[in-house]
Amino acid sequence: MLSKINDKNLLKEKEILKNLFKNISKNKSTLFNAGAGAGKTYSLIECLKYVIREEGRNLENKNKKVICITYTNVATNEIKERLGNTNLILVSTIHERIWSLINNKLYQSKLVEIHFEYTKEKIKEENEKLKKNKKYLLYNKEEKSYINEIISKTNIKIQFLNKDNFEEELKKENISDEIFFDMKVTNFKEIYKKLKKISKLENCLKEIENKKYKNIEYTPLFNFDVLHKMKISHDTLLEYGYRMIKKFDLLKQIIIDKYPYIFIDEYQDTDEKVVKIMNLLDEYSKKINHKFYVGYFGDYVQNIYNSGVGESIKELHTDLDNVYKKYNRRSAKEIIEVANKIKKNEFPQESIYEDSDGGTIEFFSGKEEEIKAFLEKVEKEWNITQDSPLHCFILTNKLIAEYSGFQDIYDFFYKSDYYKKNYNQLTSELFSNDMTKLGSIPSFFFRISKFLNDLQNEKTFVTDIFSKVYRGKNLKQLRTLKKIMVEIRNSKKETLNDYLEKIFELYNRNEDLDYKKIVKNVFQIEDISLENIKKYIIQELFDDEYGNNINEVENFLKIEINQYFNWYRYLIEEKGEKIYYHTYHGTKGREFENVVIIMENSFGRNNKNLFFDFFKNYNKKIEEKDLKKHNEARNLLYVSVTRAIKNLKIFYIDDISEFSGNIKKVFGDIKKFQ
């Protein structure tokens, strides 16, 4: 199966590649759209090789580079592996690249100008919000200005405020006025937070004017800006990048001159600001008659993140040449047929192979409590081994955590205020195999779990923990360090909390600088102590009072250590398992021989009936207002089904009676699991 390519198809495939090459040589920016498994990543690498072949020497002589933007680690690694060592191609994520484009000596002061404008806009926005705040409206004009003034001068730690210590804490700050005592503590906190924010932002503007603040810092590990401290995170970085490039023609010129070729993989999930930036560069290059090329590679049906441009790319970057490929190089015919039915004949795919049949696809209807038994049966039927593992896709994070053995860790994050509000972020921030996408507290615990996991393992222990401090050290120093590490390892604690106590006990007892350096590197917080870790968690994950949430945080730290190890192994996808569990989103860009997809009506609490509605309306014309949700279900379904090379089973764990006719149309017979 999948070994004999049809000659005619091969010729046509070569033709498509030639078209892509032709556009590169003519500097004609291109949109290469093709279905799953068509070989887009493969073609992108061929295009990069083409540039190296045809233009490499020339570019090198003039110290120019090619930019290649990828979305996942999988693609980055594949590109680096297949291209080998070359300094000519800069492979990175879009954020890294945009930052390097705008963060140079020449433009730091301009970046601060942009920050100044943006911060002013934020202050205006915050003031507007405050004007509409019901609690704030309770006060008259004089009272408001008084509140404003007092609050901007105080520095109360509001997370520790509650109704019992309210008056006392205010008095400590020299606030002895009735207005404040009359306020409910929760109202006070809300207004305080908002006013404090505005006051900090205003202060930041002053410091910029006084030339005290001169630099913007990009903090990729955090998901939020700290504008008043001149720190920006992902989204704002793209916004600043767009504003800078729009405003300064010289910057456009420098970029197109230094980087005449830009390739973007998985364009569909790229932020629209990025496409707008590329469009600005492309238009400008035409205006000044300068050679420049952007190539977008992707598939709008695989747009699975709301932040991605998807189909609207054509409106954002108008003058693109479209190249399309209909062949599939990945999957058996049976899988391709189902995938075509899911995307419904919008450019249906066909296999490039003559011997493409021999795959299996089956649909089962069952119940959640039967998942385990179902997987056991599939394991036997497909002769699953560590070398030929089963990949099981699951929609709910809860089930993934349960099957992978870290349910209590998941539960804690799920119930935290931050993830209650930002539920959609939980999937990438707690489950992502790409560590750069982890949230701030998850990545904090990832580092601790990695440290303890490495410590258990002789091999990684030496390479990962020791190698950083090995160089230039004498044996005596190393022996002391090793003794401390072995003491932690041999203490064999049951919970993370116990390990933390041990680590800190040694930290405070020992003068060993290397050990301190390692611990600081793992924890990366000021004043390392158990108490400060708790405060850090509360500050990042909970809105309210310290006292209210301390129990949850303490219980979280007391979860048995094995759950932390299980979570860590899940994230790094440690080899040697027979079954791997993935979120649907996490499978993007990948391919597996054996796939089971556990499917159900809803996707988390924000996407009720996502698949129920999709299948129920599968054959109907979708109304404009429902199109976004319908396409979201379609795209997610399409991405997951098309990961399978040969064997695929769907296990649907909700009642399908209302749409079983449509299921049959897509997947064929419905089998009952028993």
Ligand SMILES: Nc1ncnc2c1ncn2[C@@H]1O[C@H](COP(=O)(O)OP(=O)(O)OP(=O)(O)O)[C@@H](O)[C@H]1O
């Ligand atoms: N010209 C080619 N010669 C040999 N193998 C190829 C070629 N093109 C693609 N392949 C192989 O086909 C498979 C699918 O290719 P690739 O992963 O590039 O597809 P894709 O279009 O990026 O898929 P997706 O959109 O699903 O991520 C891979 O195993 C790849 O190595």
